[in-house]
Amino acid sequence: MTSLPDQPSSKKLGLVIDLDICVGCHACAVNCKEWNTGGHMAPLTDLMPYGAEPTGVWFNRIHAFEVETVDADGTVVDSTAVYFPKSCLHCETAPCVTVCPTGASYKRPEDGIVLVNQDICIGCKLCSWACPYGAREYDEDEGVMKKCTLCVDKIYNENLAPESRVPACVSTCPAGARSFGDLGDPNSDVSRLVASRGGYELMPEQGTKPVNRYLPPRPKQPQHRKQAQRAIEDGEALAPRMLDHGADAAPAGVLARWADRVLSR
């Protein structure tokens, strides 16, 4: 059934991704591949994995962006690197669901997870055209569409310890940049996190009402901004900050200066 649920559930499971914390290590993508290639939507086929142009199905991709600030002259005065993990946002009005001609693509009424029934998918790819986020990747080998399941086979798995019942990308993130929970409950931890940090939707103008939220990078601390400003005034804009090994540059204690003098003889 590709109609969206008549009564949208109050439960909206999803992810909150903190762009201030993410270091771009790709561990979430790798663990996602590891879990899901044996999970609900298995396999995550790789084609020519050891060939010249390896390609394959991944549910999670980590892009790296740079946010530049330019002044009136067009000179870059500040720059920040932002690592940007992207996976299915489990949209409330998921266009990938309503375009499906067979009923293979569906949104679960009980928790809002968007899934594909691989047994009836005809592989027409229309859902991947309808998704603005590129969340769906076609499996050429199996001839069906695949996508993030929010680890539906992990989050409800009673054989796992309760703390492990979160998506693979969340449990593996070494930096704690990913949170999982019910974004339909305003009092859940994830909803509070989103409210406190100004979490936002991707491409709200597409009208998909995504459930996942992104937390913006925190603004740089004022002293770092000042440092960057000084470097620009000195004509060293954007030069990497290095330790200065010059003889009398850094202020040092009496003992250290004496040791330096003795050892320099």
Place this chain on the structure above:
Amino acid sequence: MHPAKSVIFFTTASGAGYGLLVWLVVFTARGDLMPQAGFGLAAFGLAFALIVAGLLSSTFHLGHPERAWRAMSQWRTSWLSREGLSAIVTFLPTGLFAASWVLLGDVGPRAMQLGMLGAALSLLTVYCTAMIYQSLKPIPAWSNRWTAPAYLTLSLASGAVLLAALAALFGLDAAPVIAKVVLALLALGLVVKLAQWHSVLNAASMSTANSATGLGLEPGQRVRLVAAPHTEDNYLLKEMGFHIARKHADKLRRVATVFGFVAPFLLIATAIGIGMGTPTATALIITATALAAIGIVTERWLVFAEARHVVTLYYGEEAA
């Protein structure tokens, strides 16, 4: 968007086939066409051959063609499902009308009622095809109110060109009036295409790299991709990131304009001037048909190849 050959063939071939059916009904209703087994067999045969070949070809790009029948089930929400259903239903009245026309030579009121119903369903099928594309918000070039008018006009124009060619080959009395209708449709088709191109090229982009990432929204800020997530093209880049045609878009647009509309118009106008029924006029009309086919296939290839998808905003595009 990657231009799948099967989908280009399907939309152009079945579009022309449905257009041909519509004109067979219209000119029969007007009394211009009288049942004649040879011509009927050729005309209805060509129309159904184009439609069936197109529908079959559209299943070739499926990962599981054997499950294609399932695509009929979700007509409540899916234009693709509506198209499949409409295509199947259309066979019934059009098939009966064709049988009555060709086998019985009967174009009485009951046959004409079936014909009119078939013509309406043919147009509905083409409209559903167009709406598959027009309803895709992430592809601004398609999510444009000119998409459905362009599909419908081109279906009617290409069907009329085919009917004019057959009428000329069979030396029908109706050939001149059909040729005049073709001239009007080619002019209309060109106007609609020019309007569509103008609208697509001048549309403001709804989504940008900023709205896609939520980054660089402060004044004086900009966001740019510094590293893609993967080294090789993945499915998304192969399917949505196709950009070969964009480089040549202007050239291809000229090919579509000249081959699809201008040259056939001039050739058919010349044929009318010379006098339909002469061998030269027939040769001109056959040439016009061949050129129009090249032009329309180029136009359809461009419709796919030129369209940008907003997912490319995550891969270095700044606006889509």
